[in-house]
Amino acid sequence: MSRSPRCTRREVDIVVVHSYSLVPRNIPPRCEERVPLEEPVLLAAAGQVASPVRLADFADEPWLVPTSDLSCYEMIQRACGAAGFVPSVVAESADFSVLVALAAAGAGVALVPAMAVPSGPVGVGLHELAEPLTRKVFAVTRSGLARRPDVRAVLDELARVTPSGR
Incomplete structure (x- = not known):
């Protein structure tokens, strides 16, 4: 700490x-x-996906992640690793609202804590994980x-x- x-x-x-x-x-x-x-970590993805989602199903997707100096980045690396893949990172931001906006624009998928999601994101689905993660x-x-x-x-x-x- x-x-x-x-x-x-x-x-x-x-x-x-x-x-x-x-x-x-x-x-x-x-x-x-x-x-x-304690709050759930959700998968943000454009369009509709059946919840709960398995991270392994998103192994080939582009990933939007927090910057590497944050514990959020480490959480995503570990979650994806446990699902059997290394995420293909296409964008980094220290701001979850930026990651959600990028996901809504179809740039990739992101893992975000529920409380960090901007209210009413348009065009993005927020999905519970089959293997729950929490913050x-x-x-x-x-x-x-x-x-x-x-x-x-x-x-x-x-x-x-x-x-x-x-």
């Missing part, structure tokens, strides 16, 4: 991070995980810090506004 040492060094009180089912994230010693949200979004604090009123207020508000998943 790249930002968690700042938490353990007392530079910040709360760090909001995410991890994928195929790319777990270690919680540092003396830290606690709070406000978990977990959560807050990390130093152990015991959640009892502090200001930190508790932020964590309570995060819990209040966090969708229960799609």
Whole structure:
């Protein structure tokens, strides 16, 4: 967790991070995980496809992926590898809305967390995976810090506004 040492060094009180089912994230010693949200990762593809989809059926498709410095990229590499292929990457972007727009334009397929999908994407199908992948979004604090009123207020508000998943 790249930002968690700042938490353990007392530079910040709360760090909001995410991890994928195929790319777990270690919680540092003396830290606690709070406000978990788990959401599905979906396949974005132009046109209609019967859901749930098998990634192996998209082995020959062009792939739209996050930039290689992100854990999202690693998740896609691992998911495709588990399905028996290396994705043929035709475009990279650090913005999921760009990847979804490219998929809608027919440039390829992408894996995107449900919450990262822009509302009402036109011309793109969002499909559940036969072998489900998930993303977990959560807050990390130093152990015991959640009892502090200001930190508790932020964590309570995060819990209040966090969708229960799609």
